[in-house]
Amino acid sequence: MPAQSQKTLLKRDAPSARELAAEIAEAARFTRKHAIASIYHAGSGHPGGAMSSADIMACLFGAELNFWSDAINDPDRDRFVLSKGHGAPALYAIAAHHGFCDARAALNLRKLGSPFQGHPHVLDLPWVETSTGSLGQGFSVALGMAMGLKLQKNPARVYTLLGDGELQEGEVWEAAMCAAHHKLDNLCVVIDYNKLQSDDRNDAIMRLEPLAAKWRAFDWAVAEINGHDIDEILSAFRRAGASHGRPSVIIAHTIKGKGVPYMENIPHWHGSVKLTHAQAEEALTALGAGRNEIKELLDVGDR
Amino acid sequence: MPAQSQKTLLKRDAPSARELAAEIAEAARFTRKHAIASIYHAGSGHPGGAMSSADIMACLFGAELNFWSDAINDPDRDRFVLSKGHGAPALYAIAAHHGFCDARAALNLRKLGSPFQGHPHVLDLPWVETSTGSLGQGFSVALGMAMGLKLQKNPARVYTLLGDGELQEGEVWEAAMCAAHHKLDNLCVVIDYNKLQSDDRNDAIMRLEPLAAKWRAFDWAVAEINGHDIDEILSAFRRAGASHGRPSVIIAHTIKGKGVPYMENIPHWHGSVKLTHAQAEEALTALGAGRNEIKELLDVGDR
């Protein structure tokens, strides 16, 4: 967990690039392991899209968002909206890693009475910026935030993570057109382009290609990167931050299930799935957890 | 009115190109005049978008759709959906010109008990293929027709006319993506690109450019034409008919209010407006109506 505890513009206070990348890689591993453990305990949830987004989330929370966990009410904080709300386990895990919530509490995913609902809910967790779960809406809400911040001359930036399947929602193109029209250069969309959605590959369900051309035609600044390469992610954010007069989209090529070999690129692991103890154990092992850590992660809770 | 009365593939039976163009130009004039007269009698309605679409409608009904008015129940007929449903006065007028309904009856626009509602309704008029008026939906319905015809190996084609402002609806991009994915080359979209919408220019309300690039990025066969040039319209339809494996969009550059000088390019005349007698008279005169025709058009009905 970062040492700073007052609100800090990370971009200024960052350690050396190499140290930062190592910190982020560690945070991403933590995110994947905790997401898997929480889905195991929940008995349901979407692991594939949590794994594919872990590196992006780790970069966002570890370096890009301008605040630490004690500044969640600061009006000048950057905003992050998880538009692909079913990716909640990754959000809860990275937030736990950075001290926004208790890591063991976050394992109570989807449980009655726990604030860690299946989809993030703004009234349950103070650092969740808006409720999501219905695809397309988070992007529009983020757009509204970006518009409102600009109106109030607040320099904060707004980030939102979308799934690739989510891009089939018309609301996404309404928002894309609107953000470009209003020149919301304080808005940055990241697409977790893992090529899979609920039932199958995007190509089989509803073709998205040529995807970068679509965003360009909607007048966005477009970057295409490897969504598992921390340097590429960070530099894409830097370029997005420098965009003038245009919103930015980062098309992050990812692998659904990344880090858990038996899940990688297999549509079935989109979710909502029930992980057996053996499956969870195998996943955690692949993610580098030792025997003690596995025991600790899987033996809390009722199951 | 065309002489044929049995269902006929117009494309084969067409008179000489020059005669056809003259017939269509005459039909377009009829359409504009009757649309103006009906809006005058109604006391409300949208003249601008009726004027801009008249030439396109005249080409569709005069040459492109494969049937005359006695074949409105033939399952093999082509389908036309007026997705920009507020353009109804133009649809009613061109339909009247081709004998789908009585021309004088069609002047009862928007009147209680008349089937000529403010927006076309499938249950009121047998040759209206679906009810429209809520922007974006007609396109999706047309897509469903195209998909269903293909499934049933019916060679009929489906045409739909969209407004440019309508393209801001996300549903339009859902349909665009879906039609391309399913390779619906029996579907042809025409955009009445008159650069104006309800309140102002597209550019002021919500920028659409680069528009052709958007459709190309959504994997459509794209043509850009002058929507008031009958030869260009007909040849664009011919090329669309030859598209293989891809739906076609014809971006027809038009002038809102075309033919009525005091309306041309003036957002206010989008509607819903009340035309005074003097305004209607001036419009009809500009559209080439003589004194008797004007009297005939404006003196029926109650007003």
Place this chain on the structure above:
Amino acid sequence: MSATAEAPALIGTSGDSLREAFGKALSGLADEFPKLVVLDADIAGGTGVHHFRKSHPARFLQFGIAEQNMMAAAGGLAAVGLLPVVTTFAVFCLRAIEQARLSLAYAKRNAKIVASHPGLDVGPDGGSAQSLEDLAAFRAIPGMTVISPADPVEMALATRAILEFEGPVYMRTGRSPAMRVFGDHHTFEIGKGKIVRDGSDVTIVACGVEVSRALEAAKLLEQDGVSARVVNMATIKPIDSELLARCADETGSVVTAEDHNIHGGLGGAVAESLAATRPCPIEFIGVKDVFGASGEPEELATLYGLTAPHIAKAAKRAIARKG
């Protein structure tokens, strides 16, 4: 200069429609509510907020013809401390209802939805545009307040009230010229119904344009020796159950009247409330589960059974059913 050089007469910008009253009120309140922003989907001229666009252009936000994005974006605007008022036609609010549900109601945003063009009052645009479902649909969303004021005076008061109120609100205006029902000293409180005419044989509970028709009905009934009470139930949700129970007690029968489907709207709210407190015979005036058509609002009201004589007849049926 030709006759046509004048600007066209925009239909329904008639000074006395509910939407005009709303639009003007909103402009007038802008300075008092500095966080207020108004969202439009390219029909400001139809919803009345062209007044606000003119008076406060920097706080007028244009979303184009894209109601879903506009509705959810209101959630984001509220999240960063602004007070968004989403405006469009009622039927296009329905198009964005899932956005209103998740991004406004579920998130408990302080955002307002104001819908013009409800019901048969839409007139000549026809059935496609006449929303007969919005009161029912928005009433079903947990925590959503639903309001339908009766006249321009009340509309102005309600506009202030929803801005002062904390939480998501759905409010209907109206397209057509509206009868003036209330005097200058009228007051409005969210959640409170009001007896606008007293009577003892039956209570007519109405909202929106039906309030003036209900008052007319009461006069007709008086001529027949029937004493009808009229309640202006401008807040459909939360419904004023206390007042309803009292009216049921005191008059023994009820008629509801609304420019909406008879299912699920004001009639539904009253039926639920009275069944839970003081069951009594209710007759429902509204559109009887069919779509409307083109025509003038008054013609349509006659055709679909929403006029004063219809209400008066229903009142007699209700009275006849008293135990």
Place this chain on the structure above:
Amino acid sequence: MSATAEAPALIGTSGDSLREAFGKALSGLADEFPKLVVLDADIAGGTGVHHFRKSHPARFLQFGIAEQNMMAAAGGLAAVGLLPVVTTFAVFCLRAIEQARLSLAYAKRNAKIVASHPGLDVGPDGGSAQSLEDLAAFRAIPGMTVISPADPVEMALATRAILEFEGPVYMRTGRSPAMRVFGDHHTFEIGKGKIVRDGSDVTIVACGVEVSRALEAAKLLEQDGVSARVVNMATIKPIDSELLARCADETGSVVTAEDHNIHGGLGGAVAESLAATRPCPIEFIGVKDVFGASGEPEELATLYGLTAPHIAKAAKRAIARKG
């Protein structure tokens, strides 16, 4: 071979959920209804129509995650003579309700909407996904038939019934394992409620998952010497007013029970109907105008007051209110 080489256990493809019963029935009926096509928005595994995709791939139409386009396209498919069944979660049907209104209901298309994941029965996905509004919202659409069967047996029968019926229908299935309520000789008719247990002190009118809870409640009440009648009101619209009036006459009080907001759904329909025919005290069991949360369906039913003991208590309150 590692333990993980097995396919993952998809949640809720449990053989006894209403969605599974629906999906299997649909597959089974495909040959009898050659015009039947099934529309999916990338959640076939969730709605049960993965069975149809497997059995009749050419008639399974994929629309991607784009519910509005799917809903309106169903109108086009029906227009060219096919029999479209639109499938998605209830909350995403709401997202496309204006399309259902205009392109299906207003156009009187013979198209069916089948919604899985209604109400608290959704469970751990949480409040965002738990539709508490759909019955009210779809009931308000003119001419829309609204159905919510109670168990897998009835679901199979209802699936056939909606395909045989001419006109637009909205039908709820369910996500979680459903109790078997009916025997093999059960029958189903659209528009008809059914007394599934007789009784004389109170009538419990229920739909969907609440029918089995109502039967359980009747047993609890029996132990306390209360004789409760249970009506399975699988058709919410058009509601069986005749049966309701008879039950009100014979038992003098009513409880409604549904996995939906207490406003506008089954409770609203029953209240409207009885107010128009035979007013009597009604107690409403449903979610009390709040959003749900993550949890197991049974836990949520307990927390939000939808279980048999809640129904039984409500029955006693209703009885106590009898005039």
